[in-house]
Structure formats: C-alpha cells, structure tokens
Amino acid sequence: MRVISIIADLSVPDLDEAKGFYADYLGLRDEEFNLGWVARHTSPDTGAHLQVLTEDASAPMNPVVTVKVDDIDTALREAQRRGYEIVHPLTTEPWGVKRFFVRAPDGNVFNIAEDH
Structure with missing residues (x-):
C-alpha cells in the first residue's frame, strides 16, 4: 500500500x-x-486543500484526516493484522469512494480511502 x-x-x-x-x-x-x-476547498494557486464536514453521511463519526491510498484492500488487511480498531467497515460509497475508518492507538480516527 502506498499513501x-x-x-x-x-x-x-x-x-x-x-x-x-x-x-x-x-x-x-x-x-x-x-x-x-x-466539501473540499483548494487553492487555485498552490493546490493546497482541506475538507470541511458537518456529520459524515454514512459513518458513525467524523475522521480527523483522510488518507488516500493506492490499495484499500491491503490497507485494511494491514490495519487488521496490527489489531487496530476498524470503526467503519470497508464500504463502497455512492459518491465513488471505497473506504474504511481506523482508530489510531492515540484515539484519532482516520478515513482510509481509495478513489474508484
């Protein structure tokens, strides 16, 4: 898996x-x-961007970060192998993203996603 x-x-x-x-x-x-x-907002000059969200449409909580990866299945297997808590299962969302949420040992929740 590559970020x-x-x-x-x-x-x-x-x-x-x-x-x-x-x-x-x-x-x-x-x-x-x-x-x-x-919504995702991006600088037209630099490409710097961030997302703002009110309440995630299909997950039980909001993530603090979205990490886009090139192989979502490998990312999930590795998170499970390491014993990390999966707080939102691997899902193909209607808006064209395949994703799951994982809780880091420090408690932060990450949205691990792959565009489809």
Whole structure:
C-alpha cells in the first residue's frame, strides 16, 4: 500500500458559514466538490486543500484526516493484522469512494480511502 495524499478533515457546524473563512480568508477558493455534508476547498494557486464536514453521511463519526491510498484492500488487511480498531467497515460509497475508518492507538480516527 502506498499513501497518495493526506487531507485534513475539519468538523464544522455549517458548510456555508465555513466557506467564508476557508475560501475567502485562506484563499482556498476552488470548491472541488460539495455533497451537502462535506466539501473540499483548494487553492487555485498552490493546490493546497482541506475538507470541511458537518456529520459524515454514512459513518458513525467524523475522521480527523483522510488518507488516500493506492490499495484499500491491503490497507485494511494491514490495519487488521496490527489489531487496530476498524470503526467503519470497508464500504463502497455512492459518491465513488471505497473506504474504511481506523482508530489510531492515540484515539484519532482516520478515513482510509481509495478513489474508484
């Protein structure tokens, strides 16, 4: 398994309200997508980006980070082999992502994802 990218996932009460800060103040003007509960904002100049989310649509909690990988099945097997808690099972989501959530030993929850 290879990590392709890591994206901060920030929990916010309201996506539209958050957009003012992240898009206007920080300059992350390009909204790559907005599913109504999660949106990704990206700088058109540098490509720097982050995601804001209110409440995950299909998982029991919000992750702190999304880690995109090139082989989701290997990532899951390795997490299980190491005894890490899987808090959201491997799922192919309607929005085109295959993912699972794993809890790190420090308690942080990571969204491990592969685009399909």
